[in-house]
Amino acid sequence: MKKTLFDKVWDSHVVSSVENGPDILYIDKHLIHEVTSPQAFNVLEEKEIPLFRPNQVVATADHNVPTENQHLPIQDALSRKQVTQLSKNCEQYGVTLYGLGHPYQGIVHVIGPELGVTQPGMTMVCGDSHTSTHGAFGTIAFGIGTSQVAQVFASQCVLVAKPKSMRVTVSGDLHPDVQPKDVVLYIIAKLGTDAGTGYFVEFAGSVFEQMSMEGRMTVCNMSIEMGARGGMIAPDQTTFDYVTGREFAPKGEALEQKIAYWKTLPTDEGASFDLEHHFDAADIRPMITYGTNPGMGIKIGEKIPESDDASFIKSLQYMGLKAGSSLLHMPISHVFIGSCTNSRIEDFRAAAQYVKGKQKSPDVSALIVPGSQQVAKQIVAEGLDRVFEEAGFVLRQPGCSACLAMNDDKIPAEAYCVSTSNRNFEGRQGQGARTLLASPVTAAAAAVAGKIVDVSQQ
Amino acid sequence: MEKFEILESGMVPLTIENVDTDQIIPARFLKATDRKGFGENLFRDWRYTNDNQAKDFVLNNDAYAGKILVAGNNFGCGSSREHAAWALADYGFRVVVSSFFADIFKGNALNNGILPIQVSSDELQAIFTAINSNPSIQAKVDLEMQQFRIDEAGIVLSFEINAYKKMCMINGYDDIDYLLSQKEAITAFEQNRS
Numbered sequence: 001m002k003k004t005l006f007d008k009v010w011d012s013h014v015v016s017s018v019e020n021g022p023d024i025l026y027i028d029k030h031l032i033h034e035v036t037s038p039q040a041f042n043v044l045e046e047k048e049i050p051l052f053r054p055n056q057v058v059a060t061a062d063h064n065v066p067t068e069n070q071h072l073p074i075q076d077a078l079s080r081k082q083v084t085q086l087s088k089n090c091e092q093y094g095v096t097l098y099g100l101g102h103p104y105q106g107i108v109h110v111i112g113p114e115l116g117v118t119q120p121g122m123t124m125v126c127g128d129s130h131t132s133t134h135g136a137f138g139t140i141a142f143g144i145g146t147s148q149v150a151q152v153f154a155s156q157c158v159l160v161a162k163p164k165s166m167r168v169t170v171s172g173d174l175h176p177d178v179q180p181k182d183v184v185l186y187i188i189a190k191l192g193t194d195a196g197t198g199y200f201v202e203f204a205g206s207v208f209e210q211m212s213m214e215g216r217m218t219v220c221n222m223s224i225e226m227g228a229r230g231g232m233i234a235p236d237q238t239t240f241d242y243v244t245g246r247e248f249a250p251k252g253e254a255l256e257q258k259i260a261y262w263k264t265l266p267t268d269e270g271a272s273f274d275l276e277h278h279f280d281a282a283d284i285r286p287m288i289t290y291g292t293n294p295g296m297g298i299k300i301g302e303k304i305p306e307s308d309d310a311s312f313i314k315s316l317q318y319m320g321l322k323a324g325s326s327l328l329h330m331p332i333s334h335v336f337i338g339s340c341t342n343s344r345i346e347d348f349r350a351a352a353q354y355v356k357g358k359q360k361s362p363d364v365s366a367l368i369v370p371g372s373q374q375v376a377k378q379i380v381a382e383g384l385d386r387v388f389e390e391a392g393f394v395l396r397q398p399g400c401s402a403c404l405a406m407n408d409d410k411i412p413a414e415a416y417c418v419s420t421s422n423r424n425f426e427g428r429q430g431q432g433a434r435t436l437l438a439s440p441v442t443a444a445a446a447a448v449a450g451k452i453v454d455v456s457q458q
Numbered sequence: 459m460e461k462f463e464i465l466e467s468g469m470v471p472l473t474i475e476n477v478d479t480d481q482i483i484p485a486r487f488l489k490a491t492d493r494k495g496f497g498e499n500l501f502r503d504w505r506y507t508n509d510n511q512a513k514d515f516v517l518n519n520d521a522y523a524g525k526i527l528v529a530g531n532n533f534g535c536g537s538s539r540e541h542a543a544w545a546l547a548d549y550g551f552r553v554v555v556s557s558f559f560a561d562i563f564k565g566n567a568l569n570n571g572i573l574p575i576q577v578s579s580d581e582l583q584a585i586f587t588a589i590n591s592n593p594s595i596q597a598k599v600d601l602e603m604q605q606f607r608i609d610e611a612g613i614v615l616s617f618e619i620n621a622y623k624k625m626c627m628i629n630g631y632d633d634i635d636y637l638l639s640q641k642e643a644i645t646a647f648e649q650n651r652s
Contacts, residue, residue, distance in 0.1 A: 015640070015647040021622025024640060026647055036539065038491035043634065052641075064489060078489035085491050129538040129562060145540035145566035147633070155637035157644055160565075161620065193476055194532040197561055227535060229561050293476050293535070311475040311530060404485040404537075413508075425480040425536060427503050 002271035005234050006165050006200050009140045009265065013123045015157060022161040028122040029056055030152045031108045032095070034086040035063040035406070036127030040149035041089040053156045054094040058117055061086055061099050062107045064406040067369055067396035070100050079407065093153075106372020106398045109133040109340040113217060114374055116246025120235035120262040125152060130340045130422065131230070132223040136216035137243070138235035138265050140200070143224065163229055164198055164274040167267075169205040172281035177456035179350065180215030181342060181420065181439035183207060184222040185287035185297045191277065193295035196228025199275065202267065203233050207281045213242040214346040221341045222422055225294035234266035286456050288327055289424050289437040291315040296424070300442065300454040301328045318426050319434050320414065327452050332436070334417035335366040335447040336429070339403035342420035342440050343371030345378045351444040352384040354455070360392040361450025367409065368393050369401040393447065405430045418446040460571045461630035465552055465599045468524030471589045472516055477529055478536035479563060483545040485537075496541055497548030517549075521593040526553040528585050533574075534563025543570040553599055555606065557582040568623050569633065573599065575606055575617045584613055601628055 003011070015024040032040075037059070044051060051057070064079040074080035083100065090097035098104040104111055109130055112118040118134045124141040125131060127149045134141035148158050168187055201223050208216060216233045223231030240259050243249045250258045285299040292315040298304065304316070306323040316323060337343070337351055348368065360366050368388050370376040376398055379385050388395050402409040403421035405428070411417040413432025420443050421428075424435035436452070445453045487499040504515045512518045527546065533556040534542060543566040546554065554567065555575045567574045577585070588595055588611035597608045601624060607614045625631070637644075 012651075015644055018622050018636075021620060024637065024644070026644065035488050039493050039540075042492065047634070049638065076489075082489055082491060127538060127540075129536065143538035143562055145538055145543070145562060145569060147540060147566065147569035151634045151637050154634055155641065155644055156648075157637055157640070159622075159633045159637065163561075193535060194558060194560070197532070197535075197558065224536075227532070227560060293478070309475075310473065314474065404480075406485045406488065423478075423480070423536060425478045427484055428480050431484075431503055431508060 002268040004165055004267045004271045004273065005138055005202055005232055005265055006140065009121055009123065009138070010162060013140070018159065022159040024157050025123060025160055026157055027056070027125050027152050029058065029117055029124045031112055031124065031126035031131070032057060032059045032149065033063055033108050033128065034061045034082045036146050037089065037149055038082065038085050039146045040127070040153055041093070043150035044093070044153055049154055051093040051095070051153045056156060057095045058112070059086060059090050059095050059097040060105055060108050060111055063400045063404065065100055065399040066407050067399050067401050067409055070397045076407070103373050106375065107340045107343060107400055109221065110343060110371030110375065113137070113213070114246070114372060116243055116249030119243055119249065119258070120239055121265055125158060129224045130221050132228070133217050133221040133340055135220040135223065135230045135232040136213060137239055138232055138262065140230060140232065142230040163200045165202070166196060166199040166228070166275040166277070167202045167204055167273040168277045168279070170203070170207040170279045170281050171205040172207070174207060174281045175285060175456055177286060177441070178284050179439035179441055180211055180218040182287045183284055184219045185289065185294070185437060186284045187279065188222065188226045188295050189287065189297035190279065191226050193225065193293045194227040196223065196226040199228050201228045201231040203231055204267070208233050209236065212346060213238060214344040217344065218341055222294065225422060235262045286439065286442050286454055288442065288452065290319060290321055290327060292318055292424055292426050294422065294424060294437060297437070300452060301326060301457070327436070328454060329451050330416070331363070331451045332416040332418050332446050333364055334411050334415050335364055335443050336369070336402040336417055336419040336421065337440050337443050338367070338369030338371070338401050339421035340371065340400070341422045343369060343375065345375050347420065347440040348375070348379055348384050349382070351440040352387040354441050354444045355391045355393070355448065356387050358391055358448045360447045363450045364447050366393040366447040367402060368395045369409070370398050372398050402429050404428060411435070418443045418452065459630045459632050462552065462571060462573055462601050462627040464601070465525060466596060467526050468522065468594055469526040469528050469585070469589050469597055470516055470522045470524055471586055472527060472529045473586060475530035476532045476535055479534055479539050479542040480536055482534070482542040483539065488539060488541050493544050495548065496545035497550070500545040500549045525551055526555060526597055526599070527551045528555045528582070528589065531557045531579065533559050535560040538562045540566045540570070543567045543572055547572055555582070555585060568627065571627065573601065573627060575599070577606070577615055577617065581615055584611070588613060
């Protein structure tokens with residue numbers, strides 16, 4: 001029988017199936033962080049049961065950590081308590097923790113791949129919906145709730161019904177100014193914010209074959225924004241080259257054996273999907289969102305569509321925008337380059353390349369937040385820190401930061417923020433904040449111009 | 459988990475579509491280390507102004523009360539935060555009716571004794587119309603029969619639920635207990651694949 005990449009990885013991880021119910025899916029790697037794990041550790045405590053496979057759990061502190069003065073105690077009492085609780089729990093249950101101050105600390109979906117924890121053909125979960133990021137390696141990776149975090153602690157398995165399969169193929173050549181973020185924003189704008197619900201998506205076609213691993217991570221990261229539990233891209237030489245040599249990746253003969261296995265994973269020729277979508281790469285241009293869900297996106301320069309739908313009208317009211325108008329040249333006051341979507345070194349290289357020799361607009365505050373300590377180190381090694389600082393951007397320490405504003409990095413009410421993060425929901429970046437999702441280059445260009453510009457027209 | 463059998467209750471209509479979990483419980487309230495007290499901040503920024511004044515929002519409207527939330531299409535999208543389900547449960551909701559639910563939210567709801575009932579768009583509109591004509595109209599949810607009815611409006615709907623999840627809800631079973639009972643099979647699986 002012809003199988004998809006998803007089928008191959010899923011089927012090899014099914015312990016058994018509950019009659020008329022879900023599968024018991026074995027989980028290879030479980031990533032945890034301070035916000036969605038404490039209540040799960042409490043379950044172990046209440047039930048007086050051990051953590052079944054502590055060696056398959058990796059922890060970091062990312063969601064609520066400050067991005068300044070990370071060497072000092074966290075000032076916010078509740079955040080401090082959560083981070084302290086994570087340390088205590090990890091120590092008690094024997095879980096490896098890359099906490100604040102550790103050279104491997106960072107956003108959970110940035111450090112997994114960069115440490116080689118994430119490998120093709122695995123199953124991975126985390127109490128965070130953007131776990132889909134790891135699908136870039138041909139991994140089944142998805143977000144779970146805290147009850148399920150407790151289940152994985154207790155049994156290294158989750159109970160989950162096998163989703164349906166969807167393939168999104170993008171073929172042809174991309175415009176040179178189009179970034180991976182634009183590709184995924186384009187797909188979500190075309191399909192809608194709930195099109196993927198109930199599905200696992202495979203991204204296929206020449207565009208993804210030619211994309212770097214970091215670009216693939218950006219795309220898979222946002223699978224959840226079209227409702228899909230996860231997204232995957234077939235592992236290939238680009239994947240193997242990325243994984244090779246990383247701290248926790250297999251080495252030597254073990255790696256050779258793994259690569260031979262990983263080469264068997266891509267979808268068989270002729271395997272069928274429950275749903276297929278095809279897009280022409282040449283149609284994609286730099287994208288931006290105008291509404292309060294990630295599906296509300298347009299090419300920069302296009303007009304905001306019209307609709308008499310009540311939820312659509314409510315959304316535009318929140319954003320302070322008018323149907324039929326264009327966002328091009330609209331003034332903005334904030335720029336955020338960071339988050340698990342776009343905080344890897346290539347994102348900062350792309351932004352720095354645009355910014356080099358320019359100055360940010362005096363009307364804009366521009367925040368650069370690396371995804372991990374290793375990315376932060378690389379930024380300095382390549383001199384990008386000087387490029388950003390000379391241009392007036394503020395470079396901070398790693399964390400989720402203004403993507404969800406759990407720490408002090410908040411966007412003020414009614415302020416427009418061009419953000420490389422993944423969600424433009426009401427209040428996501430601060431109460432009343434108005435988020436415009438875009439690529440790192442579009443964000444950098446907005447910071448320089450003080451307004452929205454189309455880099456493909458410059 | 460609390461058992462779920464039959465529920466008779468009034469309904470709270472939330473006609474907005476694509477309600478994401480950031481609206482259900484904003485991220486700044488996720489700093490707790492236990493599961494208690496989230497109901498207070500359910501729909502916080504739709505319920506209250508920055509200086510804690512009640513806004514014109516359905517939870518602040520005394521005309522509507524009950525344990526059933528009826529919501530617009532694609533309820534619970536976005537973040538995987540189970541705090542959204544905890545907030546709904548803590549506030550007192552036991553059922554959410556919508557024409558579409560996001561996957562992760564649906565699972566989280568079921569793991570917390572909240573029954574997500576998916577109906578068609580037309581059925582959802584009929585329910586909204588019924589509530590609109592009589593805000594205190596009563597609905598009855600029978601999980602065993604997989605039936606949702608509003609007798610006063612002549613609405614009788616059947617809904618789908620996975621047989622395993624139905625058994626869990628009716629008996630108050632948690633997935634974790636089931637998984638713990640499968641430890642032997644899980645260990646055997648680990649040994650066979652290495």
